[in-house]
Amino acid sequence: MTHPPPQSSRGRQRGFTLIEALLVVVVIATLVPPATTMMRDASLARSDSTHITRATLLAQGVMEQVLADAASPSGSLGMAAFASSSTYLDSPVTGLRARLSGLTSVYTASGHAWTLSIGSLVSASGALTGDSTRDVYRRISVSVTWNSGRSGARSFTLTALVTDLTP
Numbered sequence: 001m002t003h004p005p006p007q008s009s010r011g012r013q014r015g016f017t018l019i020e021a022l023l024v025v026v027v028i029a030t031l032v033p034p035a036t037t038m039m040r041d042a043s044l045a046r047s048d049s050t051h052i053t054r055a056t057l058l059a060q061g062v063m064e065q066v067l068a069d070a071a072s073p074s075g076s077l078g079m080a081a082f083a084s085s086s087t088y089l090d091s092p093v094t095g096l097r098a099r100l101s102g103l104t105s106v107y108t109a110s111g112h113a114w115t116l117s118i119g120s121l122v123s124a125s126g127a128l129t130g131d132s133t134r135d136v137y138r139r140i141s142v143s144v145t146w147n148s149g150r151s152g153a154r155s156f157t158l159t160a161l162v163t164d165l166t167p
Contacts, residue, residue: 044149051112052156055144058107058114059158062142065100066116070162079164082138085118107144117141126161137161 016024069077069088081088089096096116097104104114119139123129126139141159148154 047149051146055156059142059144061103063158082118112144112146114144137163
């Protein structure tokens with residue numbers, strides 16, 4: 001019976017030593033926290049971007065309805081409706097909030113709130129002149145607020161000077 005030739009004193013073994021395994025654990029432990037921080041920051045930035053886009057769309061939607069109301073020939077709308085902001089906004093069926101509930105409910109469900117501010121009659125420059133032939137505009141602002149994951153409460157405001165365009 002012949003025996004295989006003896007291998008060199010230690011031969012080549014495959015695998016990791018304890019030192020190599022510990023080195024891998026240290027490297028991973030060093031790299032993971034900064035990576036998760038970067039991922040969290042990227043997620044918050046994406047969330048903020050989404051909120052800003054939603055706030056812009058909500059403000060535009062509300063302002064478009066206000067502009068349509070200003071140009072409306074309906075007796076309950078038109079520029080005269082802006083004289084009483086509480087009636088214009090909060091009438092049960094015909095108020096702006098009631099008419100826009102389908103549009104705004106999607107945004108309020110995601111944490112956005114909106115307000116409408118109707119200013120007094122002013123001139124085209126935005127200043128009150130006291131001249132009833134020049135003070136025919138109203139400054140109307142739609143403000144949307146939400147909570148940001150990075151910077152707390154945020155807001156977006158859209159403002160327009162609105163007037164009656166009918167001759």
